[in-house]
Amino acid sequence: MPEEFRVLAPLVVAALGTAAVAVLGAVRPRLAPPLAVATAALALSATLLMPAGGQVDLPWAPTWGLRLTFAADGLARLYALLATGVGLAVLTYAAGYMPLHAAHEGYPLSRTVRLYSLILLFMTAMLGLVLAQDLIVLIIFWDLTAITSYYLIGYEREQEASRRAALTALLVTGISAILLILAGVLLYTRFGTAQLPDILAQVQAGPFVTATGALIAVAALAKSAQVPLHFWLPQAMVAPTPVSAYLHSAAMVAAGVFLLGRVHPLLALSPGLQNVLLAGGFASMAIGGVLALAQREIKRLLAYSTIAQYGYVVVMLSLGAVEGAAYYILAHALIKSALFMSAGAVTEATGETDLDRLGGLARPLPLLAVGSGLAAAGLAALPLTMGFFKDEVFFAAASERGGLVSVLAVAGAVLSFAYTWRFWGGIFTGRLRSQVQRIPATLTLPVLVLGLLVMLGGIVPDPAASLAAAAGESMAERATPLELAYHLDLHAPTLMAVITWVLGIVAVLTAPRWTAAPRVVARIGERYGPDRGMFMGLVRLTTFSRRSRAFLEVRNLQWRIATVLVAAALVVGATIVLAPPWPTFRVGRLPTSDWPLFLFLLLAALSALVATRSAGRLILVLALSAVGYSLAAVFTFIGAPDVALVALLIETMMTLLLLAVLGLLPIGLARAPAEHEPHPGRRRAVGFITTAFVFVICWGVLSWPAPDAVMARAHLELAPAAHAADVVTAILADFRGLDTLGEITVIAIALLGALTFFVSRRSA
Amino acid sequence: MSMSTILTRTITRLIFLPTLVTAVAVLVKGYAGAGDGFSAGVIAGTGVVIQFLAFGPRELVARYPSLRRAPLLAWSGLLLGLVTAFAPVIWGDPIMTLYPRPGEDVPHLGLLAFHTAVLFDAAVFLLVFGFIVSVLGTIGNRYGSEGADS
Numbered sequence: 001m002p003e004e005f006r007v008l009a010p011l012v013v014a015a016l017g018t019a020a021v022a023v024l025g026a027v028r029p030r031l032a033p034p035l036a037v038a039t040a041a042l043a044l045s046a047t048l049l050m051p052a053g054g055q056v057d058l059p060w061a062p063t064w065g066l067r068l069t070f071a072a073d074g075l076a077r078l079y080a081l082l083a084t085g086v087g088l089a090v091l092t093y094a095a096g097y098m099p100l101h102a103a104h105e106g107y108p109l110s111r112t113v114r115l116y117s118l119i120l121l122f123m124t125a126m127l128g129l130v131l132a133q134d135l136i137v138l139i140i141f142w143d144l145t146a147i148t149s150y151y152l153i154g155y156e157r158e159q160e161a162s163r164r165a166a167l168t169a170l171l172v173t174g175i176s177a178i179l180l181i182l183a184g185v186l187l188y189t190r191f192g193t194a195q196l197p198d199i200l201a202q203v204q205a206g207p208f209v210t211a212t213g214a215l216i217a218v219a220a221l222a223k224s225a226q227v228p229l230h231f232w233l234p235q236a237m238v239a240p241t242p243v244s245a246y247l248h249s250a251a252m253v254a255a256g257v258f259l260l261g262r263v264h265p266l267l268a269l270s271p272g273l274q275n276v277l278l279a280g281g282f283a284s285m286a287i288g289g290v291l292a293l294a295q296r297e298i299k300r301l302l303a304y305s306t307i308a309q310y311g312y313v314v315v316m317l318s319l320g321a322v323e324g325a326a327y328y329i330l331a332h333a334l335i336k337s338a339l340f341m342s343a344g345a346v347t348e349a350t351g352e353t354d355l356d357r358l359g360g361l362a363r364p365l366p367l368l369a370v371g372s373g374l375a376a377a378g379l380a381a382l383p384l385t386m387g388f389f390k391d392e393v394f395f396a397a398a399s400e401r402g403g404l405v406s407v408l409a410v411a412g413a414v415l416s417f418a419y420t421w422r423f424w425g426g427i428f429t430g431r432l433r434s435q436v437q438r439i440p441a442t443l444t445l446p447v448l449v450l451g452l453l454v455m456l457g458g459i460v461p462d463p464a465a466s467l468a469a470a471a472g473e474s475m476a477e478r479a480t481p482l483e484l485a486y487h488l489d490l491h492a493p494t495l496m497a498v499i500t501w502v503l504g505i506v507a508v509l510t511a512p513r514w515t516a517a518p519r520v521v522a523r524i525g526e527r528y529g530p531d532r533g534m535f536m537g538l539v540r541l542t543t544f545s546r547r548s549r550a551f552l553e554v555r556n557l558q559w560r561i562a563t564v565l566v567a568a569a570l571v572v573g574a575t576i577v578l579a580p581p582w583p584t585f586r587v588g589r590l591p592t593s594d595w596p597l598f599l600f601l602l603l604a605a606l607s608a609l610v611a612t613r614s615a616g617r618l619i620l621v622l623a624l625s626a627v628g629y630s631l632a633a634v635f636t637f638i639g640a641p642d643v644a645l646v647a648l649l650i651e652t653m654m655t656l657l658l659l660a661v662l663g664l665l666p667i668g669l670a671r672a673p674a675e676h677e678p679h680p681g682r683r684r685a686v687g688f689i690t691t692a693f694v695f696v697i698c699w700g701v702l703s704w705p706a707p708d709a710v711m712a713r714a715h716l717e718l719a720p721a722a723h724a725a726d727v728v729t730a731i732l733a734d735f736r737g738l739d740t741l742g743e744i745t746v747i748a749i750a751l752l753g754a755l756t757f758f759v760s761r762r763s764a
Numbered sequence: 765m766s767m768s769t770i771l772t773r774t775i776t777r778l779i780f781l782p783t784l785v786t787a788v789a790v791l792v793k794g795y796a797g798a799g800d801g802f803s804a805g806v807i808a809g810t811g812v813v814i815q816f817l818a819f820g821p822r823e824l825v826a827r828y829p830s831l832r833r834a835p836l837l838a839w840s841g842l843l844l845g846l847v848t849a850f851a852p853v854i855w856g857d858p859i860m861t862l863y864p865r866p867g868e869d870v871p872h873l874g875l876l877a878f879h880t881a882v883l884f885d886a887a888v889f890l891l892v893f894g895f896i897v898s899v900l901g902t903i904g905n906r907y908g909s910e911g912a913d914s
Contacts, residue, residue: 649807
């Protein structure tokens, strides 16, 4: 169906593009960048062609009531536009950036292919997330973004800082994602459906809604890097710039506030939760803003700025200004990705990341300075940019709430003004302090385009406003008109904006007097912050694990076997003593037909006796295999050909393996040092207990050779229905198939253990 | 200890292929008589173990450098098993549903039955065979390289 296809087209294009880049890039690394850019461009056009309000509903697992439902509502279209549009800019930029980066880091071009396909995979996950109307589908894509971001942040896998940052991000966003799953399960069991519109239509205020809302909110805030779960974001700046520009402006962090918007009707039912969100948003604004002023590394400054900026969005969502929040996200994504990309371009041009060693780059890099300047003007909310309106909607929402919120809002905006100048002024103004190399146009162009878009949105505000209004409408489920224009009369938002600029200019001019203060805050945060708490928690957990292993693990092989045997013997012995099944144990006759069986059992016993007495390894191995072969023969006599076959094969395999390994061992039986050798008395005790236990069991089994056969008969009758002539096969593959699956998984795990054992021994 | 005589080496090389054929036969006929993926995997593994005995670790790894990639066999077996088990969920059937369902006809080509249970058995085969060969390969790699040093 054409409409259904048009809704899913961006998702399908991105998914196919991911695969195409991964496969073709592996063969021809040079094809990866143009292919990735083309995919993003196609996905962007498919997004623009998405029919407003179009829906897709496909059955998935009808027995569980799961349907694949996607809808191109206002919210989905806004975010899909961001994911594909910013994605296109970032991938264009990456095509210029990654070859330079690879040359700096000294690895071949073929290794950069992974980055393009992972960014496209992330785009796919984002598109799926925003289009999904089914909670389960939404959760799957949510987790896909977390996993993909792990690989993207840890892209420089040789560097320890990079791996650690990736793990931190995965732990914070992954563990909080479990809360989202929990909330999803709660909602599913309560309302009997996983369809979000149905759930949101049924929810009513109460403790249940508050609890699930809180679970969802924690997951969303962790994803959006809100205080106190913000610390993964600055660490994630070790990733290459295209990753930061995409994940940490328009995609990953935006997913958190997207989720808050998606379940807005549910959150709106709980005023307490709204107040918590309000406080969290302001805390992020304050801490992010202050710490941004303390940073010297340009990308980390932007990371803290992102934390603060998403604080604004959370505040607006909790104030119910959904259309304003949507507009803010749109403006911020364009601005922040442009700034990240200019930071990367500056670093490629000068080799510096430190504000103290940068400056005066406006002259050698004029176009970059203009593009970055337009974006920075937007972040500082100057007129004639989208930024002006982003602060206007923010101030409008705050001033409706009251005095305190307004004051806090202005304070946050002043911080933004100050750190924006610190970023742009620090890089482009002042004295030139470094050598500047030429950079390719693909590094400057995306910044310039995004900067011009930010300005265009400030001059012609209507298109962006209508997008935001549509998104607000689908969040709040009511009409949310958004009209943006420059007002010359003095109403509250304009007044607050003017106060912000004045205070901001004062802050910038007096900067030398207060620069020490944010650094003190940063140092306190490093020592007592949540980052440190998580690190210590991980250290304690590892110590606990190591101690419990040292406590539980039996190191002596003989004792390890004895532990299993004695424990089993004691349990069986206890049942026999407590409920004596005496009639089971009979002393019967030995019919002539059973003589061969008896002879083979005797052979097994004799071989076992030889094994205990043998002095050399070879005799030991042969005696043990004689035991095994005799028992395999016994199975043949009691009519179990499948068991006999397997026993025979395993015995052959073990004998050959032992012989093969014998050749590698030094000559003579190795003895453990005397102090590790178990006491002879104890050894005899273990032997006696075990033998008694095995004897009792064998006696019981042999004196009642036809036990309850109901199960077996049922299996025999069912085997033809399972298309199997052999009942054992039918049991293994069909009736108890899940058990077999579990068993082969165990084999795989054992293999993993064996491989790591040999590898670690070799390196040790 | 050395089992490397001309006789053992020649016989070992001669019986390797027949061993693999036997293994596949046991795997395929498992649905008609005694035998299944597990036994087939062990039989095929025996073929490689005998080679290990006859040629010793160093020469085995030198003869078959692909031994290093044997874990891939095991992992693909696990993957195949998981896919066979969980794929039915996609179209709404319970886990581990096998096709054709009971009562439906199973197409045959000689002993080979076109039934997803055979696929599942093949997964077991790959995993068991991959396991044995990987362990041998790692032992060979380790002692083979050590032997080369000394």
